[in-house]
Amino acid sequence: MTVPQIKGYCPGALRPMQSGDGIVVRIRPFNGRLRRAQADGIATLAAAHGNGMIDLSSRGNLxxxxVTEATYPALIEGLRRMGLxxxxxxxxxRRNIIVTPFWQTGGETEALAPALTxxxxxxDAPAIPGKFGFAIDTGRQPVLQTASADIRLERDAGGGLILVADGSDKGKAVSIETIIDEAMxxxxxxxxxxxxxxxxAALLRDGAALPADHFIPRQKQTHVPAPGYTPLGAMVGLAFGQLPVKTLASLAKQGGLRMTPWRMLLVESARELPGVDGIITDPNDPLLRVIACTGAPRCAQGQAKTRPLARTLALHLKDGAFLHVSGCAKGCAHPKPTHLTVTATPDGLNLIRDGRADDAPDRAGMTPEEIIKAL
Ligand code: SF4
Known part of the structure; x- marks a missing residue:
């Protein structure tokens, strides 16, 4: 079996990563939002200096x-000019911050993201590891509990602000004045x-005891966001988080964009989205229940073309089932267990039930047709 290469850091714009289709430049939108001009500018830059494809990551980054070595400097200069x-x-x-997209203008949440940044x-900020991150999830109900983060800013059942260490079901009571200092x-x-x-979570699993003042019970997330119209605008899905530059440019015409970790974007103030190709607006579309990494040939480690395979398999997915198609055992699109995981290997496709991409398969060396019958 081919051992996936672990890079050990999260790429950024200033520290890009080489992939099978060139250099990947990751933009971390400040406060989880892009103004219309920024979104349009990114589409223009990506068309000019990349291959026209943008991904929305599971941490709400683009x-x-x-990108090539020749085009990288001009791209970076363009991003710098837009304040990105x-x-x-x-x-x-260090700036790994996910923000709930459901913040209200003038509310507490809006102020927390720039303060944490x-x-x-x-x-003198602590030199936290590259994958360590924060979630600002301070709406009335939590929505980011399944998104990757290590320190979470939430509310308890009574609406009070709490600070939560990921992996704990309790938090520490804080106030709007103290929450940022407490997070640090x-x-x-x-x-x-x-x-x-x-x-x-790994630290707590290994037995570290949190300070005694972490005793306020957390709320459990019950709301699962889906495409549709909200009081804040239109939530739109992106199959596999793929965002072609034309789609981004079209969305930028409609409003500012709020990032999410769910392969969806919230288009501020949009009441209808006429003529935007490449988005999912039907909350029942099975593609919303399918995760697929970049795969071959864009990822050098990919053992199969994951996304065409995932589109085919989505047509056969049973109601309510979730599928993860991974180009190799690294499983970087979804490091958690899923109902069904298909992992590509040099010897065919592995099918794993209720497990992760690197778990022992229930069946190995399968063809796509065999996978369809087994779904
Ligand atoms: S899981 Fe997919 S994207 Fe990640 S290294 Fe493997 S093939 Fe590449």
């Missing part, structure tokens, strides 16, 4: 694909307490 870059690589690496950018203090606690762990 990845411009197919951090001051340096170290700050960019400023704290993380400070010279928790990050420092993580750095001082860890041995070789890079993630908060």
């Amino acid at each position: 990845q411009i694909r197919g 870059l951090d001051p340096d690589e170290a700050i960019e690496s 400023e704290a993380i950018s400070a010279a 203090a928790l990050a420092r606690w993580f750095m001082e307490t860890r041995t070789d762990q890079n993630r908060m």
Whole structure:
């Protein structure tokens, strides 16, 4: 079996990553939002300096694909002019922040993202590992609990703000005045307490005890976002998180864009979306229940063309079932268990039930036709 290559860091714009289809430049939109001009500008830059394809990642970042060494400098300069870059690589690496897209203008949540960004950018901010991140999930009900994050800003059942270490079902009571300082203090606690762990949940799993003031029960997430119209605008899905530049340019004409970790974008204020190709507006579309990584040939480690395979398999997926199609055992599009996982290998397709891409398969070496019959 081919051992997937682990890169060990999250790419950014200032620290891009080489992939099978060129350099991947990841943009981390400040406060989880792009103004219309920024979204349109990214589409223009990606068309000029990439291969026309953009991915929306599971942390709500945008990845411009197919950049070359020759086009990278002009792309970076364009992003800098639009205010989309951090001051340096170290700050960019630390600024892993997911923000609930359901914030209200003038509300507390809107103010928290820039305040946290400023704290993380400070010279004395803790040097957290590259994949360590924060979730600002301070709407009345949590919506980001399944998104990857290590320190979570949430509300308890009574509406009070709490700070949560990922992996714990309790949080610490905080106020709007203290929550950012407390988040940084928790990050420092993580750095001082860890041995070789890079993630908060792993540290707690290994037996670290949180400070005694983490005793407020968390709310459990019950709301599962889906495409449709909301009071804030239109939530639209993107199959596999793929966002062709034409789709991005069309959406930018409709309104500002809020990022989500669910392969969906919230188009601010949009009441209808006429003529936008490449989006999913039907909440029952089975493609919303299918995750597929980049795969071959765009990812050098891919053992199969994952996305065409995933589109075919989606047509045969049973109601309510979720499918993950992975180009190799690394499973980077979805590192968690799924009802059904199909992992490509040099010897055919592996089918894994209720497991991850690198788990032992229920059946190995299958063809696509055999997978369809087994779904
Ligand atoms: S899981 Fe997919 S995207 Fe990740 S390394 Fe393997 S083939 Fe590439």
